[in-house]
Amino acid sequence: MNDGDFGMDSALTPSRVVEYLDRYIVGQEKAKRAVAVALRNRLRRKKLPPDLAREISPKNILMVGPTGVGKTEIARRLAALVQAPFIKVEATKFTEVGYVGRDVESMVRDLVDSAVSMVKKRMLQSVQEPAGERAEQRLADALLPRARKAFVPDIMRVFGGDPDAGEDDRPRAEESRKAEATRARLLTMLKEGRLEDREVDVDVAENAVVGIPLFGSSGMDSMGINLSEVLGGMLPKKSRKRRMKVSEARRILTAEEAEKLLDTEALSREALDKAQEDGIIFLDEIDKVVAKGSGGGSPDVSREGVQRDLLPIVEGSVVQTRYGPVKTDHVLFIAAGAFSGVKPSDLIPELQGRFPIRVELQPLSWENLREILIEPENSLLKQYTALIRTEGTELRFTDEATREIAVLASKMNAEMEDIGARRLHTMLEQLLEEISFSVCDEPRPLIEIDETFVSDKLNSLVENRDIRRYLL
Numbered sequence: 001m002n003d004g005d006f007g008m009d010s011a012l013t014p015s016r017v018v019e020y021l022d023r024y025i026v027g028q029e030k031a032k033r034a035v036a037v038a039l040r041n042r043l044r045r046k047k048l049p050p051d052l053a054r055e056i057s058p059k060n061i062l063m064v065g066p067t068g069v070g071k072t073e074i075a076r077r078l079a080a081l082v083q084a085p086f087i088k089v090e091a092t093k094f095t096e097v098g099y100v101g102r103d104v105e106s107m108v109r110d111l112v113d114s115a116v117s118m119v120k121k122r123m124l125q126s127v128q129e130p131a132g133e134r135a136e137q138r139l140a141d142a143l144l145p146r147a148r149k150a151f152v153p154d155i156m157r158v159f160g161g162d163p164d165a166g167e168d169d170r171p172r173a174e175e176s177r178k179a180e181a182t183r184a185r186l187l188t189m190l191k192e193g194r195l196e197d198r199e200v201d202v203d204v205a206e207n208a209v210v211g212i213p214l215f216g217s218s219g220m221d222s223m224g225i226n227l228s229e230v231l232g233g234m235l236p237k238k239s240r241k242r243r244m245k246v247s248e249a250r251r252i253l254t255a256e257e258a259e260k261l262l263d264t265e266a267l268s269r270e271a272l273d274k275a276q277e278d279g280i281i282f283l284d285e286i287d288k289v290v291a292k293g294s295g296g297g298s299p300d301v302s303r304e305g306v307q308r309d310l311l312p313i314v315e316g317s318v319v320q321t322r323y324g325p326v327k328t329d330h331v332l333f334i335a336a337g338a339f340s341g342v343k344p345s346d347l348i349p350e351l352q353g354r355f356p357i358r359v360e361l362q363p364l365s366w367e368n369l370r371e372i373l374i375e376p377e378n379s380l381l382k383q384y385t386a387l388i389r390t391e392g393t394e395l396r397f398t399d400e401a402t403r404e405i406a407v408l409a410s411k412m413n414a415e416m417e418d419i420g421a422r423r424l425h426t427m428l429e430q431l432l433e434e435i436s437f438s439v440c441d442e443p444r445p446l447i448e449i450d451e452t453f454v455s456d457k458l459n460s461l462v463e464n465r466d467i468r469r470y471l472l
Helices: 003-011 014-022 029-046 050-055 071-082 106-126 128-143 154-159 170-191 217-222 227-234 246-261 264-278 298-315 366-374 380-389 399-415 422-438 451-463 465-471
Strands: 061-064 086-090 199-206 238-245 280-284 318-321 324-327 332-337 357-360 394-397 446-449
Touching: 014 029, 014 071, 029 061, 029 071, 029 264, 029 332, 029 357, 071 086, 071 280, 071 332, 086 106, 106 128, 106 246, 106 264, 106 280, 106 318, 106 324, 128 170, 128 199, 128 246, 199 246, 238 246, 264 324, 366 380, 366 399, 366 422, 380 394, 380 422, 399 422, 399 451, 422 451, 446 451
Parallel strands: 061 332, 061 357, 086 280, 280 332, 394 446
Antiparallel strands: 199 238, 318 324
16 A cells, blocks of 8 residues: 555655654664654554454554653654644652552543643634634724613513603614714724724633632542532633723633634544544653562562553553543553663563563764754754844854864763763853853854864863762
């Protein structure tokens, strides 16, 4: 079957996914290929008959490698590429009963919340036009001068008729026509943007706040139930009058009207389906819940307990959320860890079997670090250059300077804790500290960072073993 059979999904071929990831992450080709194939298999599964598709489980991925080499970034960029709900959780947050931690099912609820936010954002964008028109109607009413209106209760008509019956209604009708004409002119001016700076009094909705502390609320939170949301939906909405410019009122009222136009049931259904079918959960520091050796101490028991709690979620189970039940059978799990003191084979066998794809990410060489400085979109050097440019100063790094920064960062990673590309952030902060401080008071059109500048600023720190513990 060729790519054309996949319709709109034909653009997400593994080679194109890898090409996209190359724009942001240097190296780690094996990991990129693994996640690209896992993504493509998801798309392939959607083209299969339902009976067969249900039987195909996602091929979860275990990434092994030191910190700062791109494990999290690969997963995050992948989720952004396909607009999939994505959350990152630390495995160390989940513990057995009796230890401080969080319930493992909370990560699924967080995934659903992410899906709801994603779907809601798209739905709100789709109703901006009608919401804007409704907001303009409310603004026109708020800007319209209040005319004196005769009020005749309906009950008067029932028990004695209209006391003003028989009088000439022509002045009232004429006043009504004038008011409508004024309102039409106001609407035209609003649409043309001619009243944006005028101040207006508008009623702004306020959510009811429920400040009732109840016993067992933490238990309700663990079940995905928010007491304030439940009771808030039963209580009447409050509003208060605020005076503001038309431009600000338009934004607030448009947001209010857009919320009213949303189909909350359709939103929940689509979000649940998106979380179940497209969700990605990134389990970081999975090695921290692996017991060292076969010891039977309490910490080891706790770590194994965390793995056994994670197992049913990864295998596939139903989790209750505030939006409805969610099946985790087809959620893609990507686990990662340094595994410096333990091995992936130290995971409990059942959990090992749920991560059939294993990729090892390589430590970053100085060449890799140099590429990270300059090649990715929004690279570190581009970020710092853009920040300094806001002060009217152009920052320029020579090729020798970037090489020297990378070499020093690699040396620090080799001699101290290997924190990968994160070392570059620390090095650049130390390198540019004086420039960032003084550029406001002493603006210059151009500052060139060369190899000599880097050596003067960083060599003394690198060579001083006592200082670098705290600064680098």
